[in-house]
Amino acid sequence: MLYSQTQIAETCQQLGAQLSKDYHGKKPLVICVLKGAILFMSDLVRQMDTDMEMDFMDVSSYGNATESSGAVKILKDLDISATDRDVLIVEDIIDTGRTLACLVDLLNHRHAKTVKICTLLDKPERREKKISPDYVGFKVPNEFVVGYGLDYQGLYRNLPYVGILKPEIYMQNQ
Numbered sequence: 001m002l003y004s005q006t007q008i009a010e011t012c013q014q015l016g017a018q019l020s021k022d023y024h025g026k027k028p029l030v031i032c033v034l035k036g037a038i039l040f041m042s043d044l045v046r047q048m049d050t051d052m053e054m055d056f057m058d059v060s061s062y063g064n065a066t067e068s069s070g071a072v073k074i075l076k077d078l079d080i081s082a083t084d085r086d087v088l089i090v091e092d093i094i095d096t097g098r099t100l101a102c103l104v105d106l107l108n109h110r111h112a113k114t115v116k117i118c119t120l121l122d123k124p125e126r127r128e129k130k131i132s133p134d135y136v137g138f139k140v141p142n143e144f145v146v147g148y149g150l151d152y153q154g155l156y157r158n159l160p161y162v163g164i165l166k167p168e169i170y171m172q173n174q
């Protein structure tokens, strides 16, 4: 285990308090990046004492051919227009930064007023794209982490804590 349920709850409370101040009177459009960010999003917004709208996007990385360009495929787009909105993107983890680099570009292209990023976990050692989150819960080492929304082959998202995946689990599949 890397971060317990209690540590995560404290972090959500701290981030929520800061976001409540920073977005006071602004009615942000808070975007959850499916599926990984759903647990963090649902805990975080309950700690934000401000008017807001919530929306959801589902994106997936392209295959190897286009990975280097950082392109992602939109599987579910926003229902609410981001134009002229103070957008807060909520993510579970920033790893290479490809997903967020693409989303930030897209939202700027759509003329969002401001685009900020709140991520529970940041894994800076793996970064390929220049993305620096505005709000970070925890910096994580260069390990594959699961739980609290994060999966390995679709499993472990429902764990209430964040842990490092045991190497024997992914070695079985190699």
Ligand SMILES: O=P(O)(O)OC[C@H]1O[C@H](OP(=O)(O)OP(=O)(O)O)[C@H](O)[C@@H]1O
Pocket: 033, 034, 035, 036, 037, 059, 060, 061, 091, 092, 093, 094, 095, 096, 097, 098, 099, 100, 150, 151
């Ligand atoms: O910084 P990156 O290297 O782009 O990686 C981070 C992204 O990868 C994971 O999502 P994934 O695309 O696996 O989908 P999921 O959220 O549905 O699990 C994670 O939830 C982030 O969204």
Ligand code: HPA
Pocket: 093, 095, 143, 144, 145, 146, 150, 151, 152
């Ligand atoms: O460490 C991770 N765990 C789960 N999903 C991920 N997507 C990018 N990095 C990770």
Ligand SMILES: [Mg+2]
Pocket: 033, 034, 035, 036, 037, 092
């Ligand atoms: Mg994701």
